[in-house]
Amino acid sequence: xGRFRALLSAIAIGMALATLAxxxxxxxxxxxxxxxxxxxxxxxxxxxxxxxxxPNTIEARRRAAVAAVLQSDGIGSSGARYARGRVxxxxxxxxxxxxxxxxxxxxxxxxxxAVRPSxxxxxxxxxxxSEDAEETARALSDSGDVEYAQPxxxxxxxxxxxxxxxxxxxxxxPGQWNLPLIGLEAAWDIQPQAGSTITVAIVDTGIAYMNATxxxxxxxxxxxxxxxxxxxGPVTIPYSAASxxxxxxxxxxxxxxxxxxxxxxxxxxxxxxxxxxxxQLTNDGIGTxxxxxxxxxxxxxxxxxxxxxxxxxxxxxxxxxxxxGIRYAADNGANIINMSLGRTGPPNTAPAVEDxxxxxxxxxxxxxxxxxxxxxxxxxxEIIAEIASRVPGAVxxxxxxxxxxxxxxxxxxxxxxxxxxxxYSTSGSYIELAAPxxxxxxxxxxxxxxxxxxxxxxxxxxxxPPSAFRAPRFDVHAYVGYIGTSMAAPHVAGVAxxxxxxxxxxxxxxxxxxxxxxxDLGAPGxxxxxxxxxxxxxxxxxxxGIAR
Amino acid sequence: MxxxxxxxVLRGESALRGTAFAAALLLLAAAVPAAAQTTTAGLxxxxxxxxxxxxxxxxxxxxxxxxxxxxxxxxxxxxxxHNDRIYVEVxxxxxxxxxxxxxxxxxxxFRLGIPLTATxxxxxxxxxxxxxxxxxxxxxxxxxxxxxxxxxxYVGGGIGLYQYRETSGxxxxxxxxxxRHAGAILExxxxxxxxxxxxxxxxxxxxxxxxxxxxxxxxxxxxxxxxGGIAGRxxxxxxx
Numbered sequence: 001x002g003r004f005r006a007l008l009s010a011i012a013i014g015m016a017l018a019t020l021a022x023x024x025x026x027x028x029x030x031x032x033x034x035x036x037x038x039x040x041x042x043x044x045x046x047x048x049x050x051x052x053x054x055p056n057t058i059e060a061r062r063r064a065a066v067a068a069v070l071q072s073d074g075i076g077s078s079g080a081r082y083a084r085g086r087v088x089x090x091x092x093x094x095x096x097x098x099x100x101x102x103x104x105x106x107x108x109x110x111x112x113x114a115v116r117p118s119x120x121x122x123x124x125x126x127x128x129x130s131e132d133a134e135e136t137a138r139a140l141s142d143s144g145d146v147e148y149a150q151p152x153x154x155x156x157x158x159x160x161x162x163x164x165x166x167x168x169x170x171x172x173x174p175g176q177w178n179l180p181l182i183g184l185e186a187a188w189d190i191q192p193q194a195g196s197t198i199t200v201a202i203v204d205t206g207i208a209y210m211n212a213t214x215x216x217x218x219x220x221x222x223x224x225x226x227x228x229x230x231x232x233g234p235v236t237i238p239y240s241a242a243s244x245x246x247x248x249x250x251x252x253x254x255x256x257x258x259x260x261x262x263x264x265x266x267x268x269x270x271x272x273x274x275x276x277x278x279x280q281l282t283n284d285g286i287g288t289x290x291x292x293x294x295x296x297x298x299x300x301x302x303x304x305x306x307x308x309x310x311x312x313x314x315x316x317x318x319x320x321x322x323x324x325g326i327r328y329a330a331d332n333g334a335n336i337i338n339m340s341l342g343r344t345g346p347p348n349t350a351p352a353v354e355d356x357x358x359x360x361x362x363x364x365x366x367x368x369x370x371x372x373x374x375x376x377x378x379x380x381x382e383i384i385a386e387i388a389s390r391v392p393g394a395v396x397x398x399x400x401x402x403x404x405x406x407x408x409x410x411x412x413x414x415x416x417x418x419x420x421x422x423x424y425s426t427s428g429s430y431i432e433l434a435a436p437x438x439x440x441x442x443x444x445x446x447x448x449x450x451x452x453x454x455x456x457x458x459x460x461x462x463x464x465p466p467s468a469f470r471a472p473r474f475d476v477h478a479y480v481g482y483i484g485t486s487m488a489a490p491h492v493a494g495v496a497x498x499x500x501x502x503x504x505x506x507x508x509x510x511x512x513x514x515x516x517x518x519x520d521l522g523a524p525g526x527x528x529x530x531x532x533x534x535x536x537x538x539x540x541x542x543x544x545g546i547a548r
Numbered sequence: 549m550x551x552x553x554x555x556x557v558l559r560g561e562s563a564l565r566g567t568a569f570a571a572a573l574l575l576l577a578a579a580v581p582a583a584a585q586t587t588t589a590g591l592x593x594x595x596x597x598x599x600x601x602x603x604x605x606x607x608x609x610x611x612x613x614x615x616x617x618x619x620x621x622x623x624x625x626x627x628x629x630h631n632d633r634i635y636v637e638v639x640x641x642x643x644x645x646x647x648x649x650x651x652x653x654x655x656x657x658f659r660l661g662i663p664l665t666a667t668x669x670x671x672x673x674x675x676x677x678x679x680x681x682x683x684x685x686x687x688x689x690x691x692x693x694x695x696x697x698x699x700x701x702y703v704g705g706g707i708g709l710y711q712y713r714e715t716s717g718x719x720x721x722x723x724x725x726x727x728r729h730a731g732a733i734l735e736x737x738x739x740x741x742x743x744x745x746x747x748x749x750x751x752x753x754x755x756x757x758x759x760x761x762x763x764x765x766x767x768x769x770x771x772x773x774x775x776g777g778i779a780g781r782x783x784x785x786x787x788x
Contacts, residue, residue, distance in 0.1 A: 542718055544764075545664050545716050546610070546664070547725045547765045
């Protein structure tokens with residue numbers, strides 16, 4: 001096996017170098033090339049006990065800081081980050097080209113209309129990077145020809161990774177407490193097909209869904225501390241499909257709105273982990289289980305990772321990319337969209353995303369949105385999750401921790417009924433459901449949500465000192481613990497897929513069923529911590545009888 | 549002697565169907581000699597079979613599970629008249645049908661494909677008055693008894709014991725339902741004498757059955773607490 005692997009490696013590297021040589025003669029070459037299906041299966045490292053993901057760790061903040069430097073975002077008056085140099089604008093129907101130009105000219109000295117991007121019902125107006133995008137958007141909105149205008153607010157995954165507190169643990173049990181917690185064992189009896197006719201779009205950082213060899217020219221960059229990382233020049237980056245996620249016919253219509261192509265490769269690990277919770281291969285005696293383990297998966301990449309930024313991606317994860325991703329998924333056969341992403345900001349400042357969500361729901365797509373992880377950071381309003389509360393057929397999902405497992409207690413915080421609200425999970429009037437998102441506090445690693453994704457020791461090399469900096473490897477996979485509402489949302493997406501497989505197609509009815517059969521937690525009825533309560537797969541799929 | 553059999557038996561399960569029909573014929577055959585021993589002047593014991601098309605008061609609940617809120621009950625019983633003026637009737641019937649578990653959202657039912665079998669077995673006793681319109685009563689000084697009326701309206705009321713059973717797929721212990729509760733009855737109709745030993749009757753039969761529905765399931769969501777309803781009943785009566 002070792003010799004075979006070495007031979008294949010040599011062939012792959014040879015092809016990669018040949019490609020690099022050819023591409024080097026092309027002055028318009030992209031920063032990297034993906035040779036699809038030229039690569040080896042992943043190295044499976046099993047459970048990665050010393051690498052978990054939790055909010056507000058040093059690593060998480062470093063990763064965000066490096067990304068912020070690479071992305072050079074603008075900061076709006078509300079503190080919300082936006083991509084410089086562009087504004088999203090939707091003109092009213094029938095407005096002439098000349099009138100559009102006049103409106104742009106009156107709002108910005110440098111504004112020019114870009115070619116309308118695919119899967120968008122809005123336009124992008126390019127402005128000078130030094131201009132205040134919020135001010136330009138306000139000026140555009142004042143025009144009678146404009147339906148709405150907004151900055152391209154930055155959207156991020158709703159988890160923050162890597163808590164080093166767990167590295168010292170000597171024992172580790174990768175129990176997926178989160179799945180029986182929502183009644184899945186009984187639900188699988190009811191719905192053993194587990195969503196085989198349903199397509200779930202993972203609108204996220206992409207998915208590790210193919211074996212490939214990437215050749216790239218890694219240029220120098222400076223991190224958030226001002227440390228200069230050297231150029232590595234032409235490098236070969238191995239990339240492998242997540243073995244517990246991919247099987248023939250499972251991946252449909254991938255699309256990348258960060259790189260504008262059809263590959264949607266995950267360079268972060270978040271999307272792969274989320275996809276695992278939705279539909280990790282199950283009952284195969286390997287690794288972990290997923291909720292709706294037979295669904296088809298549609299990777300839709302709308303979030304950029306640090307490696308996307310280092311490689312020089314043309315787009316960032318903003319409202320524009322998210323809106324386009326939603327529309328793409330709806331137009332290409334997705335039945336359910338999972339959005340483990342979000343952003344904060346002033347209310348009602350994401351009309352492009354809301355428009356796209358309403359469009360998708362109108363086409364029969366059920367949408368699940370993570371509620372956000374900012375509870376201990378001032379509990380800011382989550383703008384995208386808030387949209388869900390206004391749209392029947394879209395739900396926002398908060399997170400519970402492992403306390404929710406102790407019998408049928410209601411997490412009221414009283415004696416014998418400890419709170420099960422995950423400490424980071426954003427609360428608010430827009431919270432509609434809760435699902436397991438995990439927490440390390442009081443539970444250690446046993447409180448995390450485990451799925452297969454990259455071994456971050458081989459990916460996050462930009463967190464190492466410059467002397468140790470090296471090209472990433474995306475072919476070494478492991479079972480990694482994450483926490484966050486990002487992890488809660490895919491539980492709901494999976495249950496929705498099973499319900500849809502059972503014949504309930506109407507997104508509003510799916511939302512109603514999930515909320516009707518949720519286990520009420522906290523204060524009686526809907527509340528701001530848990531919404532209508534903890535999603536209950538078994539009772540949702542089983543419905544009601546006449547008298548019981 | 550009472551008889552009850554269900555719609556599914558009649559429709560699909562041929563062996564049981566044959567047995568049920570045989571039992572019905574035996575009942576009728578036995579009834580004729582019994583009735584022959586009675587007269588309209590005294591007690592008349594009259595076996596009967598009945599079919600009951602009931603519109604359940606829990607309309608939305610039954611519609612969600614079965615697709616329609618009107619269901620058929622089959623049964624039989626014994627009708628006793630005294631001087632053809634008053635009657636007491638004891639009957640048993642049964643509704644049994646398999647539908648699907650469901651939930652209702654904004655008035656629309658969404659069925660989930662999980663079988664649910666409901667069985668309603670009413671055991672009822674009613675009594676009331678029978679009428680002989682337009683001078684059909686015997687003249688006071690006549691030595692000859694006039695022919696009895698061909699049409700005999702009747703009204704009455706009574707009580708019933710209603711057994712309810714609900715079984716579903718993927719139930720855990722204790723999740724299926726088996727319960728019973730008393731209910732009240734009002735009824736009115738007309739009997740038509742087709743032959744000296746044979747008649748038919750049609751009536752409207754109202755039942756109110758609290759205490760079974762409304763505590764859980766769709767009936768709770770829909771606020772429907774009455775297992776009764778209004779039924780049109782057709783009876784075949786053997787005897788004078």
